[in-house]
Amino acid sequence: MDHGQHFDREMRETNWHRFWQRQLERREQIVAWLDTLGVGPGDRFLDVGSGPGLASLLAAERVGRRGRVVALDRNPEALELLRHQARRRKLDWIETITADAAAMPFLSGAFTHAMLTLVLHHLVDPMPVMKEIRRVLAAGGRLLAADYRPDGDLSVGPPAEARVSARQAAGWMRAAGFSVLEQGLTPPHWFYVLGAAGEGLGTAGERAAEGAGYGAGAGAG
Ligand SMILES: C[S@@+](CC[C@H](N)C(=O)[O-])C[C@H]1O[C@@H](n2cnc3c(N)ncnc32)[C@H](O)[C@@H]1O
Numbered sequence: 001m002d003h004g005q006h007f008d009r010e011m012r013e014t015n016w017h018r019f020w021q022r023q024l025e026r027r028e029q030i031v032a033w034l035d036t037l038g039v040g041p042g043d044r045f046l047d048v049g050s051g052p053g054l055a056s057l058l059a060a061e062r063v064g065r066r067g068r069v070v071a072l073d074r075n076p077e078a079l080e081l082l083r084h085q086a087r088r089r090k091l092d093w094i095e096t097i098t099a100d101a102a103a104m105p106f107l108s109g110a111f112t113h114a115m116l117t118l119v120l121h122h123l124v125d126p127m128p129v130m131k132e133i134r135r136v137l138a139a140g141g142r143l144l145a146a147d148y149r150p151d152g153d154l155s156v157g158p159p160a161e162a163r164v165s166a167r168q169a170a171g172w173m174r175a176a177g178f179s180v181l182e183q184g185l186t187p188p189h190w191f192y193v194l195g196a197a198g199e200g201l202g203t204a205g206e207r208a209a210e211g212a213g214y215g216a217g218a219g220a221g
Contacts, residue, residue: 007159009122016052016078020085023054029146029186030055030117034062036182036194037144039113044068046111048101048133049119051075053082053094059113060091068111070095072104102128109138116145118190120169121158130176137197143178145169146192149185156189166191 008014023030034055039045043063047056050071060069071094073079079096086094099105101119114133120126133143148157150165157163170180170193178195186192 007162009124009162011075011122014075014078016075016081019078020052020054020081023052027054027058029190030058032186033115033117033144033146033192034058036192037113037115037142039063042067043113044111045070046106046114046133046136047071048104048114048116048129049073049122050082050096051078051118052085053079053096054085055115055117056082056094057085057089057091059115060086060094065093067093068095069093070097070106070111072097072099072101074098074100102132104132104136106136108135109141110136112138112141114141114143116143118147120145120147120164121162126164126169126172127175130172130178134176134178134197139197139199141197142181143173143195143197144192145173145195146186146190148189149191152189166193169193170195 039059039062041064044067045059045063047053050056050073053071056069056071063069071079071082076098079098083096086092114137123129148163150160150163154160166183170183173180173193173195177198179198180193180195182194184192
């Protein structure tokens with residue numbers, strides 16, 4: 001993803017065919033994230049802000065027909081591209097949903113695994129999205145969030161002011177009711193944080209996070 005001088009937070013000007021090529025170039029990292037998340041046969045996987053959805057396609061191969069894969073994005077054009085790729089690969093059990101990640105049309109506890117990759121830097125307010133992901137995951141379900149490192153190569157990806165750190169991402173996850181299991185780097189540009197959904201929303205954690213400057217609106221910086 002090469003935003004150049006102009007950062008298109010809403011992605012209204014995105015060429016999704018070109019973005020799909022970029023996802024293919026990142027295939028190795030996406031596979032590593034699915035491995036870290038531990039997606040396997042029968043799992044119920046949610047790809048939040050999937051774009052053209054390479055992660056969903058790879059997850060569908062892992063979970064099989066007895067599992068569930070849902071790709072959610074607010075951009076219908078990206079999901080159309082995903083449906084095309086799913087048909088080509090005969091992965092016809094992938095569901096696509098056009099919706100905002102802060103208000104997802106799923107029952108609570110519907111999923112066992114969720115991914116939120118390269119989405120945080122597009123969110124003005126990450127907490128509603130984190131809480132919504134916690135809601136739709138079953139207790140013990142896992143979330144992998146990954147994004148561009150603030151200390152990484154600024155010639156690739158979003159500008160410094162849009163980037164969030166692993167520490168911020170982990171703070172939002174804790175505040176939403178996740179325990180952080182693991183975090184680390186995914187070369188060459190990214191960090192990841194793996195969390196497990198606790199029993200309830202972390203109201204105490206939320207107060208702590210707000211105190212630490214992780215509250216609403218901190219996502220832009
Ligand atoms: C940079 S792309 C990342 C796509 C994919 N997750 C990946 O790792 O390649 C960010 C995606 O998040 C979606 N997105 C951003 N904010 C969203 C929101 N509030 N609700 C749903 N989708 C959102 C965008 O439409 C876009 O497809």
